[in-house]
Amino acid sequence: MATPKRPLSPFMLGSYYRFQLTSLSSLLHRATGVALAIGSLVFAGWLAAAAAGEGAFSAYSAVLASLPGKAALFVFSACLVYHLLNGIRHLAWDAGHGYEIPKAYASGYAVFALTIVFTAVLWYVGLTAGGAA
Amino acid sequence: MSLRNPLARAKGLGSAKDGTSHWWHQRLSAIALLLLTPWFVILMVGLLGDDLATVRATLSQPLTAILMTAFVLSLFWHARLGLQVVIEDYLHGGTELLMQVIVKFAFALAAIASLLAIGRLYFLA
Numbered sequence: 001m002a003t004p005k006r007p008l009s010p011f012m013l014g015s016y017y018r019f020q021l022t023s024l025s026s027l028l029h030r031a032t033g034v035a036l037a038i039g040s041l042v043f044a045g046w047l048a049a050a051a052a053g054e055g056a057f058s059a060y061s062a063v064l065a066s067l068p069g070k071a072a073l074f075v076f077s078a079c080l081v082y083h084l085l086n087g088i089r090h091l092a093w094d095a096g097h098g099y100e101i102p103k104a105y106a107s108g109y110a111v112f113a114l115t116i117v118f119t120a121v122l123w124y125v126g127l128t129a130g131g132a133a
Numbered sequence: 134m135s136l137r138n139p140l141a142r143a144k145g146l147g148s149a150k151d152g153t154s155h156w157w158h159q160r161l162s163a164i165a166l167l168l169l170t171p172w173f174v175i176l177m178v179g180l181l182g183d184d185l186a187t188v189r190a191t192l193s194q195p196l197t198a199i200l201m202t203a204f205v206l207s208l209f210w211h212a213r214l215g216l217q218v219v220i221e222d223y224l225h226g227g228t229e230l231l232m233q234v235i236v237k238f239a240f241a242l243a244a245i246a247s248l249l250a251i252g253r254l255y256f257l258a
Contacts, residue, residue: 034219037212037240044205044243044250050188051250057185077174084170087163094160126178 021108029086032079039076077122082115155214162211169204193258198251205247213240 049060063069089107092098098107141147176197180188191197213236220232 030219033212033215037216040208040212041239041243043208044247047192047205047247047250050185050192051253054185057188080170080174084167087167091160091163091167122174122178126181129178129181 022104025086025089025108025111029083029090032083032086035075035079036083039072039079042072042076074119074123078115078119081118081122082111085111085114085118155217159211159214162207162214165203165207166211169200169207172200173204189254189258192251192254195255198255201251202248205244205251209240209244209247213237216240 046060046064049056064073089098089111092107098104135142137147176191180191183191192201216236217233220229220236224232
């Protein structure tokens with residue numbers, strides 16, 4: 001079957017398509033979901049390292065505590081908070097609540113604001129109480 | 134009377150008949166993760182910087198091991214279902230097939246590795 005080279009939807013983004021909060025939060029839900037799927041594999045590796053022994057665990061911990069490791073953990077944590085909060089929004093929609101445009105915008109702003117607050121609190125607690133990871 | 138082409142019916146074309154099941158399992162695992170993730174995050178922040186002995190002692194506690202098993206099963210099931218849809222939407226043809234197989238194997242392996250790790254820490258504690 002011939003597959004013509006048609007422009008697919010992302011070509012609209014930016015130049016022809018004005019983002020709204022609702023479409024942006026939906027897109028971010030997917031993007032953070034993909035990031036978290038990768039993060040879940042990193043967590044599986046951490047569990048395996050903890051079960052394997054001292055050598056594997058200290059090597060894994062050192063990678064996570066390095067600057068790139070910390071940066072990745074920061075991205076994963078922010079994605080996790082966002083995906084969890086926006087997931088509540090999605091579950092509410094699935095149950096038939098909050099579809100009205102003002103409500104969808106209000107819940108969207110709430111998710112963005114709470115993501116910043118929760119991620120900041122998480123890292124404040126982690127860096128003060130938990131030491132330098 | 135069906136308006137569907139008899140050849141399409143004979144070939145089994147059309148709906149794959151498991152759309153509702155996928156949707157439902159995605160939500161079910163979402164609800165499980167909604168309940169388990171706050172516990173997981175608090176646990177992991179508490180373990181930051183701890184040595185292996187502390188990490189092992191924590192993970193081998195019965196309630197922690199049970200909740201961690203529930204968490205990883207929900208997590209990898211949810212991730213697998215989610216990535217499946219993303220791949221279906223953005224990749225096509227041979228690349229799609231290859232990625233679907235890779236993702237399914239990768240997350241099945243991650244689940245098995247996690248369960249064995251939790252089991253090892255629990256039973257050898």
